Amino acid sequence: MTRRSLAHLFLMPLALLFVAPLVWMALTAFMPDADINTYPPKLWPEHFTLDGFRRIFTEDDYPLWLANTMIVAGAAVLGHVVLCSLAGYGFARIEFRGRGVAFAAVMATIMVPTQVLMIPTFLLFKNMGLIDTLGAAIVPWLASAFGVFLMRQFFLSLPKELEEAAVIDGCSPLGVFFRVVLPLARPALATLVVFTLLGAWNDLIWPLIAISSESGYTLQLGLATFAGARHTEWSALMAGNVVAVLPLVLAFILAQRHFVATMSFSGLKG
Amino acid sequence: MTAPTMSGAARVSAPPARRSRLVPQLTGWGFVFPATLVIVGLSLFPAVWALLLSLRDGDLLTGGDFVGLANYRDMLGDAELAASAGHTLLYTVLFVPGSVVLGLALALALNLKIRLIGFYRTCFFVPYVVSAAATGILSNFVFDPDFGIVNAGLKALGLPAMGFLQDPDQAMLTLVAISLWGGVGMPAVVYLAALQDIPRELIEAARVDGGAGRHVLRHVVLPQLRPATVFLLIWQTITALQLFDLVYTTTKGQPLDSTTTIVFYLYRQAFQLFHSGYGTAIAYVLFIVTLAVSGAVLWRGAK
Numbered sequence A: 001m002t003r004r005s006l007a008h009l010f011l012m013p014l015a016l017l018f019v020a021p022l023v024w025m026a027l028t029a030f031m032p033d034a035d036i037n038t039y040p041p042k043l044w045p046e047h048f049t050l051d052g053f054r055r056i057f058t059e060d061d062y063p064l065w066l067a068n069t070m071i072v073a074g075a076a077v078l079g080h081v082v083l084c085s086l087a088g089y090g091f092a093r094i095e096f097r098g099r100g101v102a103f104a105a106v107m108a109t110i111m112v113p114t115q116v117l118m119i120p121t122f123l124l125f126k127n128m129g130l131i132d133t134l135g136a137a138i139v140p141w142l143a144s145a146f147g148v149f150l151m152r153q154f155f156l157s158l159p160k161e162l163e164e165a166a167v168i169d170g171c172s173p174l175g176v177f178f179r180v181v182l183p184l185a186r187p188a189l190a191t192l193v194v195f196t197l198l199g200a201w202n203d204l205i206w207p208l209i210a211i212s213s214e215s216g217y218t219l220q221l222g223l224a225t226f227a228g229a230r231h232t233e234w235s236a237l238m239a240g241n242v243v244a245v246l247p248l249v250l251a252f253i254l255a256q257r258h259f260v261a262t263m264s265f266s267g268l269k270g
Numbered sequence B: 001m002t003a004p005t006m007s008g009a010a011r012v013s014a015p016p017a018r019r020s021r022l023v024p025q026l027t028g029w030g031f032v033f034p035a036t037l038v039i040v041g042l043s044l045f046p047a048v049w050a051l052l053l054s055l056r057d058g059d060l061l062t063g064g065d066f067v068g069l070a071n072y073r074d075m076l077g078d079a080e081l082a083a084s085a086g087h088t089l090l091y092t093v094l095f096v097p098g099s100v101v102l103g104l105a106l107a108l109a110l111n112l113k114i115r116l117i118g119f120y121r122t123c124f125f126v127p128y129v130v131s132a133a134a135t136g137i138l139s140n141f142v143f144d145p146d147f148g149i150v151n152a153g154l155k156a157l158g159l160p161a162m163g164f165l166q167d168p169d170q171a172m173l174t175l176v177a178i179s180l181w182g183g184v185g186m187p188a189v190v191y192l193a194a195l196q197d198i199p200r201e202l203i204e205a206a207r208v209d210g211g212a213g214r215h216v217l218r219h220v221v222l223p224q225l226r227p228a229t230v231f232l233l234i235w236q237t238i239t240a241l242q243l244f245d246l247v248y249t250t251t252k253g254q255p256l257d258s259t260t261t262i263v264f265y266l267y268r269q270a271f272q273l274f275h276s277g278y279g280t281a282i283a284y285v286l287f288i289v290t291l292a293v294s295g296a297v298l299w300r301g302a303k
Helices: A002-029 A049-060 A062-093 A098-110 A116-128 A132-139 A145-157 A161-170 A171-182 A188-204 A205-210 A219-229 A234-266 B002-015 B016-041 B044-053 B070-077 B079-110 B117-129 B132-142 B149-156 B171-183 B184-193 B200-208 B213-224 B226-241 B246-247 B260-273 B275-301
Strands: none
Touching: A002 A205, A002 B079, A002 B117, A002 B132, A049 A116, A049 B226, A062 A098, A062 A132, A062 A145, A062 A171, A062 A219, A062 B132, A098 A145, A098 A234, A098 B016, A098 B044, A098 B184, A098 B275, A116 A132, A116 B260, A116 B275, A132 A205, A145 A188, A145 B016, A145 B213, A161 A171, A171 A188, A171 B016, A188 A234, A188 B132, A205 A219, A205 B213, A205 B246, A205 B260, A219 A234, A219 B246, A234 B079, A234 B213, B002 B200, B016 B044, B044 B275, B070 B275, B079 B117, B079 B184, B079 B226, B079 B260, B079 B275, B117 B171, B117 B184, B132 B171, B132 B246, B149 B275, B171 B246, B184 B226, B200 B213, B200 B226, B200 B246, B200 B275, B213 B226, B226 B275
């Protein structure tokens, strides 16, 4: 038997095992509750219905939670793209006093786990009047050491000649950055966008702490609460899951060809 | 940011020799300052604050009184904390090697030039993007002891039904299985990237010298993957020690507290019982343990 057919023999059943729960989740979202609550469970919906989706969008604050999540994730992605690429470029290419110390301070924060920061950040935001506002959910996501590191590594890997040519043509540092460097950084930015989207969209513990009014919930927080209160309405729960998961699955599939390449140059693999 | 304006002002006031030093300074800081402020301001400053909080008996509303190391001393006699640490340890020793070994096996297979490779990669990575909240709901559904599909499958095979998340002896193991499902995509992608970086000549040379597949793997491929392995061991250990979301969305620490992890216990202490001083002390000990474990892995990996 060849190595290739052995690989298929190993990968095929495992791959099906990995996607089966998600496929079933999507199918369940289209089943009426009466069909779901049978034993043994049905694998294929006999009566297709959009009732689960109708329920989540008309009852509860689900549309609000979705909108809150889109705002938080959108702000997180925008913040990361702008702040981390600016900082990554500054650390990679511009020499200035204090650069080493500032970069070391940013990198040092990677070691501090969020659990240590949760309580003081909660108190800090409470003093600033941010608790129970979307701002509390957004601010910690505006930039990250990982993002700065990723962008810096990418800019270090670019040849300097293009930038030097632009400077000779009279381009300002910001002009070089926006017109020359940033358009070249698309693969790194795609990775940054997906990782930030993933983190901000899926975050649970921080919104759980920072947001207490139900109308201010994010999708994940709403889902977790919804699941506890309505645990028998499986079609609505699964519909909620599908809506919560789909944007990220699409983003990942769109950006996936950039991943392995970005992992290589960022030195993430060592 | 105001970097261009600042450099414009400097141009007017400073003599040429000074200007040439000041402009790059301000430009550089203009580029890095906003991100640095957010990252350092929301990390190093609260980290120091947390250390001070851990020396007080605060309750999230008031700072409380200075109690010195009393919170740290209390941890020594806290049986629930010890039990939570035990559950976290069990989870960590199963999840970390499990995810790294399975990730390596997947990456080795995915690195071959075979058909359907894109489909396979997507299958293994997609669960990684599914949030813990969605995974939790799905898990409760799939592993329900009474009408879940897994028990239906076991019954069809003539095997006895299991309690899974509702059985104190199985709940943590079930969480490990769910985490492997959701978490193996990350090591697989990291190993895949590392594998594609190994110089082809190295493997071909080993083959020409008569090395069998197993020996090439052991003496050529695995040593080349060592930096990736060290990174993954640290990364997955940190992830495992911080397990919270999946517990919150499945068992809430039950049954019989068998799935209460350190971070879940910390959350309960700080944000439900309002023992914020005690909570930060637990967080600090977790921080130190994480650093120690990462240091040990790095030190062993460097040898």
